[in-house]
Amino acid sequence: MAKGKVDINPEFCKSCEYCVVSCPKKCLAVGEKVNSKGYLYVVSANPDDCIGCAMCAQVCPEGAIEVWR
Amino acid sequence: MDKVYKRTLGIQEGVVSGFCPGCMHGTAHKLVGEVVEELGKLDKLVRVEGVGCCGLGQAYVSHDTIIAAHGRACAVATGVKRCSPDSLVYTYQGDGDLASIGLDETVSAANRGENFTVIFINNGIYGMTGGQMAPTTLIGMKATTAPFGRKAEEHGYPMHVCEVLAQLKAPQFLVRTTVDTPQNVIKTRKYIKQAFQNQIDGKGFSLVEIVTTCPTNWGFTPKDSITFLRENMLAEFPVGVYRDKDAGIE
Ligand SMILES: Cc1ncc(C[n+]2csc(CCOP(=O)(O)OP(=O)(O)O)c2C)c(N)n1
Ligand code: SF4
Numbered sequence A: 001m002a003k004g005k006v007d008i009n010p011e012f013c014k015s016c017e018y019c020v021v022s023c024p025k026k027c028l029a030v031g032e033k034v035n036s037k038g039y040l041y042v043v044s045a046n047p048d049d050c051i052g053c054a055m056c057a058q059v060c061p062e063g064a065i066e067v068w069r
Numbered sequence B: 001m002d003k004v005y006k007r008t009l010g011i012q013e014g015v016v017s018g019f020c021p022g023c024m025h026g027t028a029h030k031l032v033g034e035v036v037e038e039l040g041k042l043d044k045l046v047r048v049e050g051v052g053c054c055g056l057g058q059a060y061v062s063h064d065t066i067i068a069a070h071g072r073a074c075a076v077a078t079g080v081k082r083c084s085p086d087s088l089v090y091t092y093q094g095d096g097d098l099a100s101i102g103l104d105e106t107v108s109a110a111n112r113g114e115n116f117t118v119i120f121i122n123n124g125i126y127g128m129t130g131g132q133m134a135p136t137t138l139i140g141m142k143a144t145t146a147p148f149g150r151k152a153e154e155h156g157y158p159m160h161v162c163e164v165l166a167q168l169k170a171p172q173f174l175v176r177t178t179v180d181t182p183q184n185v186i187k188t189r190k191y192i193k194q195a196f197q198n199q200i201d202g203k204g205f206s207l208v209e210i211v212t213t214c215p216t217n218w219g220f221t222p223k224d225s226i227t228f229l230r231e232n233m234l235a236e237f238p239v240g241v242y243r244d245k246d247a248g249i250e
Helices: A020-022 A053-057 B025-038 B055-059 B071-083 B093-100 B103-112 B162-165 B182-200 B222-236
Strands: A004-010 A027-032 A039-042 A065-068 B003-005 B045-049 B065-066 B088-094 B116-123 B175-178 B204-213 B240-244
Touching: A004 A039, A004 B088, A020 A027, A020 A053, A020 B182, A020 B222, A053 A065, A053 B182, B025 B088, B025 B116, B045 B055, B045 B071, B055 B065, B055 B088, B055 B093, B055 B204, B071 B088, B071 B093, B071 B103, B088 B093, B088 B182, B093 B116, B093 B162, B103 B162, B116 B182, B116 B222, B162 B204, B162 B240, B175 B182, B182 B204, B204 B222
Parallel strands: B045 B065, B045 B088, B088 B116, B116 B204, B175 B204
Antiparallel strands: A004 A065, A027 A039, A065 B003, B175 B240
């Protein structure tokens, strides 16, 4: 079972990808769907690898990510 | 599992910021909210903001906000803090606002050691108005008002606000930091907390300069703007503590 879990609010995400490059486990990726503002939002592509370190949430400028551990 | 990172109450629930993708104004807003929430003083928080993209924060934060005339935030914050000493007052200003049109108010408030906190966003450009040269624009960096790049002979050198203010006796805390990595975000949160704690303890003028990206006006993707920030902005504007009276850094 994964040690952590992220919840990314699709409406807040602007696809800057700061979280994608900051995740030490490479869990996150730009998804295939767009939100109502037209941004391809980030999703947890490898949720099983998440350790709940919250590095993604720390760098997120939009406060879009909440993390559980 | 326990929630280990939540969205701060310092920004409005369900509201999307007006900032461009990758703009670190958002990170700075979030950090102020997190710190003051942790200090339990969100209900006492008064924001005095400059003119620029910081104005987008007015509809984003959840606390009281005053928009000062361009450059006058430190003068307005002086009045607010002196009349309402129980309020936790901070100014939130860009480099055009704080270091160009508002340099007088900034230096004077610092020189008086006014007891409020300054959050200074240095992105090396006028963001809101479309990319004009700021006092902090790098040599060689293009701006709409310096289409061939900034030249020292014509436009002067980039202004180092922390170093300039460190010549004054009064300021309590002057620090330059950035938010490009999770580690630097954590460090910046610590500095912002110290800057607000100084105010609660009545220690006087504290300024946190955050070197940030403006992907839109720099003309980069957010990821490339981080590379530019690390290779160019941080080379001109070294991070570090320029004054911390408590730690004996004068
Ligand atoms: C008295 C006055 N002069 C000029 C302007 C136009 N103006 C609006 S924002 C701005 C500069 C903002 O740049 P900065 O402070 O660096 O903030 P940023 O948008 O980059 O965050 C200027 C010159 C104004 N609003 N008022
Ligand atoms: S113009 Fe620049 S400073 Fe303004 S919101 Fe966009 S990226 Fe941020």
